[in-house]
Amino acid sequence: MTVRFRPVLDALPAYVPGRSSPGATKLASNENPYPPLPHVIERITEAAAGLNRYPDTNSTALTQALAEKYGVRPEQLALGCGSVSLCQQLVLATAGEGDEVLFAWRSFEAYPIVTLIGGATPVQVPLREQTHDLAAMAEAITERTRLIFVCNPNNPTGTAVAGAELVEFLDRVPRDVLVVLDEAYREFVTDESVVDGLTLLPRYQNLIVLRTFSKAYGLAGMRVGYGIAADPAVAMAARQTQTPFTVTSVAQVAALASLDELAEKQLAERVAELVGERRRLTDALRELGYAVPESQANFVWLADGDPAAGGIDAVTFAAGCEQRGLLVRAFAGSGVRITVSTTAENDALLAAARELRG
Ligand SMILES: *Cc1c(COP(=O)(O)O)cnc(C)c1O
Numbered sequence: 001m002t003v004r005f006r007p008v009l010d011a012l013p014a015y016v017p018g019r020s021s022p023g024a025t026k027l028a029s030n031e032n033p034y035p036p037l038p039h040v041i042e043r044i045t046e047a048a049a050g051l052n053r054y055p056d057t058n059s060t061a062l063t064q065a066l067a068e069k070y071g072v073r074p075e076q077l078a079l080g081c082g083s084v085s086l087c088q089q090l091v092l093a094t095a096g097e098g099d100e101v102l103f104a105w106r107s108f109e110a111y112p113i114v115t116l117i118g119g120a121t122p123v124q125v126p127l128r129e130q131t132h133d134l135a136a137m138a139e140a141i142t143e144r145t146r147l148i149f150v151c152n153p154n155n156p157t158g159t160a161v162a163g164a165e166l167v168e169f170l171d172r173v174p175r176d177v178l179v180v181l182d183e184a185y186r187e188f189v190t191d192e193s194v195v196d197g198l199t200l201l202p203r204y205q206n207l208i209v210l211r212t213f214s215k216a217y218g219l220a221g222m223r224v225g226y227g228i229a230a231d232p233a234v235a236m237a238a239r240q241t242q243t244p245f246t247v248t249s250v251a252q253v254a255a256l257a258s259l260d261e262l263a264e265k266q267l268a269e270r271v272a273e274l275v276g277e278r279r280r281l282t283d284a285l286r287e288l289g290y291a292v293p294e295s296q297a298n299f300v301w302l303a304d305g306d307p308a309a310g311g312i313d314a315v316t317f318a319a320g321c322e323q324r325g326l327l328v329r330a331f332a333g334s335g336v337r338i339t340v341s342t343t344a345e346n347d348a349l350l351a352a353a354r355e356l357r358g
Contacts, residue, residue, distance in 0.1 A: 008116050008117070008119065011116060012113060012116050012117070013109070013112055013113060015109060015110060015113055016109065017029065018030075018031075018327065018329050018339075019327050020327065021327060023325065024322070024325050024326065024327050025325055025326050025327065025341070025345050025348060026327045026339075027326060027327060027328050027329075027338050027339040027341055027345065027349060028327045028328055028329040028337075028339065029220070029329070029339065030155070030185075030215060030297070030298055030299050030337075030339045031214075031215075031218075031220050031339065032215060032216065032217070032218035032220070032270070032274075032298070033274075033341040033342045033345065034218055034270055035218070036218055036219060036254065036258075037218075037257075037258070037262075037263055037266055037267070039257065039262065039263070040219075040254055040257045040258055040263060043253050043254065043256075043257040044250055044253060044254050044257075046253075047249060047250045047253040047254075048250060050249060051249065051250065053249065054245055054249075055245055055247065055248050055249035055251075055252060056249070056252065057244050057245050057247075059079045059247050059252050061252065061256055062079065062224075062247075062252045062255050062256050063077050063079065065256055065259050066226060066228075066259070069259060070198055070228060072198075072201070072228055073232070075232040075235060075236070076201075076228050076229050076230070076231075076232055076235050077226055077227070077228055077229075077235055078226065078227045078229070078235040078236075078238035078239050078242070079224065079225070079226045079247050080224075080225050080226065080227070080238070080242065080246065080247065081223045081224070081225075081243075081246035081247055081251075082212060082214060082223045082224065082225045083182065083184060083210040083211065083212040083214075083225025083226070083227070084110045084114075084225070085223075085225065085242070085246060086210055086225055086226070086227045086238055087108075087110055087111065087114050087149070087180065087182070087210070088110075088114040088117065088118070088241075089237075089238045089239075089241040089242050090147060090178065090180055090208065090227070090234075090237070090238055090241075091114045091115055091117070091118040091120060091147060092117075092118050092241040093237035093238060093240065093241045094146045094147045094178050094237070095115070095118055095119075095120035095146040095147050096118060096119050096120060097119045097120070098120075098121070098144065099120045099121065099144055099145075099146040100120065100121050100122075100123045100142060100144040100145045100146065101115040101118075101120050101121070101122055101123065101145075101146065101147045101148075101149070102123045102125065102137060102140055102141065102145050102147070102148045102149070103122070103123075103124060103125070103148065103149035103150075103151070104124070104125050104126075104127055104132045104133065104137065104149075104150070104151065104154065105124035105125065105126060105127065106127060106156060106157070106331065106334055106335075107127075107132075107149065107151045107154055107155065107156075108149070108151050108154075108155045108182065108184075111149050111151075112124070120146070120147075121144075123140055123145070125137045125140050127154070127157065127159075129293075130154075130157040130159050130293040130301065130303060131154070131157070131159040131160075131161065131293075132150065132151075132152070132154060132159075132161050134150075134161060134165050134166065134168070134169040135169075137150075137169065138169055138172040138173070141172070141173065141174070141177065145174075145177050146177060146178065147177065147178045147179075147180060148173065148177060148178070148179050148180065149180050149182060150166070150169075150179060150180070150181050150182065151182040151184075152166070152181060152182070152183060152194070152197070153185045153188070153189065153194075153295065153296040153297040155184065155185070155297065155299075155337075156299070156301055156329065156331065156335070156337035157293055157295075157301045157303075157335075158293060158294075158295030158296060158297045158299055158300055158301050158337075159293050159294065159295070159296070159301075160189060160191060160194040160296040160297075161194070162191075162193040162194060162195075163193060163194060163195025164193070166181075166195055166200070167195070167200070167203075170200065170203075170204050170207065173206065174206075175204075175205060175206050176206065177206060178206055178207075178208065178234065179204065179206055179207050179208070180208055180210060180227075181197040181200075181207060181208070181209045181210065182210045183196075183197050183209055183210060183211055184210065184211070184212045184214070184215055184225075185215055185216075185296065185297035185298060186211060186216075187215070187216035187217075187267075187271050188215075188216060188271060188274065188275055188278070188296060188297050188298050189296045189297075190275055190296065191294075191296055194296060197209040198228060201228065201229075201230040202230070204230055205230045205231045206230070206231070206234075207229070207230050208227045208228065208229040208230070208234050208235070208238075209227065209228050209229075210225060210226070210227045211225065211226055211227075211228070212224070212225035212226075213225065213254075213255050213258060215298060216267060216270075216271050216298075217255075217258045217267060218267070218270070219251075219254055219255065219258065222248075222250070222251045222254045222255070223247075223248075223251055224247055224251040224252070224254070224255045274298050274340050277340050277341070277342075277343060277346050278295055278298065278300065278340045280346065281300055281338075281340055281346050281349070281350065282294070282295065282300055284350050285300065285302070285350070285353055286310075288350075288353055288354055288357050289307075289310055289357055290302055290310050290312070290353065290357065291303065291305070291309060291310025291311060292310075298339060298340045299337050299338055299339045299340060300337075300338050300340065301335055301336070301337055301338075302314075302317065302335055302336045302338070303334070303335040304333055304334055304335050312335070312336060312356075314330040314331055314332055314333065314334060314335050314336045315330055315332050316356075317330070317336050317356055318330035318336055320352065320355070320356040321349070321352050321356070324348070324351075324352040324355070325348070326345075326348060326349055326352055328349075
């Protein structure tokens, strides 16, 4: 006899992490190329001395600091072990057997996984021109829909929907369906037509905005993200479905230190630099003949397609990069996602892209 597992495990796609390999340049996981700020590392080191104690499971100080930063009430906040954990908590809080969770595809690969783990049914609406097709998503809402993920900017294509379109969509979503606006890359957005989801909270009681310390804040290894809900009941539901103590004491300290004035200033400079590199990388790739959708995140996307129209073959392109010591993230048959990095690493990527186009 062997242990009996839930049948859903057989259907579960594996979360494929961006690969790393000693000596290779990793451009596969949308990480920040810069290490945590020196004073953040200092606070982490100090906090390590208290690791014999359990963390504050309510993350009181961090919650308070985030509430102040955004001008919201602490009860609107829920913290998670990365915002991917909040995605799962929110599915567990709203959707089960027979319920539908709606999202664009291709989008963040965790969405189908957390949906299936919750026992719910994923409903995937194809992107249109590498961007969320919000009209089609609104059409796909049924009475079984319980949660909708909108990833803005979208991982892996980098595209963002404009505020006006998003508002039009939100107006069409029944108020008893939770909308999870995943803004993991919000800090990299420069297009003014892309709305900051937090400004929509007063208008939509069924909205929660997810943010993370993993990308712009450079703390991917710390695992801390948060949601800000319009309705405190939504944040409460996310806390109820959380495993106790998942946000560690060290993670809380690191996140808190990253919110002080000095950190915010230094991190903003890094983000500005990466945004500048995103522009340079996009323009240079286009000059080489690649079709690159306009990215609002810290990565760019090359879609599979006819080379004459700027398309690539994802698997071949990624293999060619790897031969040149560069790891990018290939989605077979779909495209390649390349994280924007330092000038030197982006130059290496451009050199490879030039040869592979050749
Ligand atoms: C990276 C990412 C996250 C969050 O990652 P965490 O490290 O779990 O905070 C969430 N959503 C999207 C779309 C992402 O790309």
